[in-house]
Amino acid sequence: MEIQDLAESIGGKLYGNDDFFSIDGFTGKFTFLNDAHTGDIVIRHWINGTGVRMAFDKNIACLITRTPKDGAIEMSNKLNFPLIVVDKIELANAYALSHTIDKYSPNSTNIIITGTNGKSTTSHLIYHILKTAGFHVLTNTDSESEFNTLIDPMVSKLISDEVIENGELDYLVIEVSEVQGWLGDLMENHASLMSAAINPKVGVITNIAMDHIGLVNSIEDVFNEISTVPEAIGDGICVLNRDDDWVMKLDVENPFYTSMSKIDEKNAVYYDGSEIVYDGQTILKNDELPFTGSHFIQNILSAIGAVISLDLDISTIANGVKSYEALNRRFAKLNDEPLIYDDFAHNPDGIKATISETKKMLRPGQKLYVVCAIRGSRGIEINQLNVDALAESVDDNVEVILSSSNDVVNDLNFVEMEEREVFFNTLKDKGIEFVHYDNLKECLSETYGKVDKNDIILLIGAQGMDPAESLLKDII
Incomplete structure (x- = not known):
């Protein structure tokens, strides 16, 4: 060069x-x-x-x-x-990624995963299935979300380090942000730029929903960012969530569909309420699934669709899914009495889906305590959408606790007054009672101290809730 x-x-x-x-x-x-x-x-x-x-x-x-x-x-x-x-620094990072793959992993089969929700779980599950099958595979998805960014040379470094240390890769599984920016500026066509650099054989698009307010301001903006990804995938297979209306608007050459209900297409995998089916064949039954929340089953379907598209044997796929353990903060159970679940629900769709699934676990006489970390330094728009989703999910069996988490966040995630006020005013206007704590440790301690052992605590939010598990260990 x-x-x-x-x-x-x-x-x-x-x-x-x-x-x-x-x-x-x-x-x-x-x-x-x-x-x-x-x-x-x-x-x-x-x-x-x-x-x-x-x-x-x-x-x-x-x-x-x-x-x-x-x-x-x-x-x-x-x-x-x-x-x-x-x-445009993204051009340099895309070049670095493409060059690194060509030099260090020219013979690997590459998979990209993008979309608003479920990217990390889907990516990690694909990685686990392939690794369980005995392949040498690398993913940029990790439980702390430290490596799943493509706005710096991290993934390029991970690839070259892995190959130098452990030899040639069979598969690369790369999570690609559907919307990306730097200092408030949108990196236009980030997802398609990075996807093209990776040259995938299979691409997964989980869904299209609102997030990253400020970089994009409408669902149409999100769609526009994702709409060029199928072109970057080229003649590869594109795994699509058939239940998402926006995803189904995409122009795709070689689609493979996933659905939470029965569909007739041959190039499809679906869940009928009791089992996952492909080409008339049962892959997994309910009691074999690592988790049963509907949004998690959709992630499982996306991962299965991807590895089917790689021509993996169905029994190998089933074994991989059955042995999977979720990433941290992906509806992770932290305690039994009371039940405490922790989930990285940080946008409207994630909040609604996670609360909905948790409410299904409630038995008569039980109460659900939703402890929500307000997103700091993200602006009032995304927090307005988040609190609207929270309010929509609340009923008489749900108590709301808010945390600004001042004791655990840095200045890049500090909750500003107007962000707090959006939550306060919206909940008050809708007649929803809530308690707010400035600090996460006090929030968790007070909540844990007042709940009955038969109740359920659900922890949701992004950076402001990340340290909850370690804090709870001391509290419990």
Whole structure:
């Protein structure tokens, strides 16, 4: 690779040296500054003069950034060190991903998963089925959601590190955000750009719903972001949620359908209320499923559709699903008496689905306590949609507890006054009583202390509820 070709491919302007800095050129690895070694390329959203000096001292091949500041360009010129400045950092990361797969995993079969809800569970389940079947497989989905971003070179680094350490990959299972942005700016066509870079044989689109308010402001905006993904999948198979009206508007060349009710298409897997069926054959019965909530069964169907499309044996698929254990915070049971469930429900569809499934577990005389972490620093729009979903799900057997989680979140997730007021005012207007706590530890302690052992506590929310499990261990 020539540095001028690299700069041109990602729409960048080259400063400093007009060749790779390290003597041996580029190693082929894209990574982070702290992890970089001689000949690697580092991609950063921003870099300053000190960062350029660090890269110089590490003898890396070059730096790529969107925002040079505090003397970065001047330091680059002074040290004669190559710095590529781009307008769209996502082009650099897509290039890095494509190059990494071509170099380190050229023979792997690649699968992408996108959509508003269920991406992580679907991705992790596909990964588990393939791993259980004995394949060498890598996914970017993890329980802490630290690796499932494609706006930095993390996945490129994961792939190259895995192949160097453990050998050639059979499968790549990559979760792709349906909507992505940086500092409030939408990265247009992010999902299709990254999908094309991965060159998938199979793509899964779980659903299309509202999230990421501010980056997108309507369901039509979300649809537009996802609508170009089938084109990126090309002649590969696209697994579609047939029960989602917006998904069914997509123009798809080779569809494979999933549904929560019986459908007649041959290229389909469905759930009829008692079993999962494909091509007239029962794959799994209710008592063999790792979880039975309807939104989780839809994730199971999506995963099964993907691996069927990879020509895996049905018995192998069934064994993989039966042995699956859910990711953390995906309707995870944290306690038995009282029952405490924890779920990463952080958008309207997720909130409604999770509360609905939990209410089905209530027996006469039991009460459900929904402990909801308000989303901090996300704006009033998404919080308005979330509280509307919460209010819609509440009845006489449900008590609402809110947490701002000031004691456990950083400044990027701090709940602003107007975000709190959206929750307060909406619930008051709808006549729904609630209790609010500034701190999550007090919220959990007070809730746990007042519930009956036969009641159910449901914890929902994003970053503000992430530490709940560890806090509850001390409380209980």
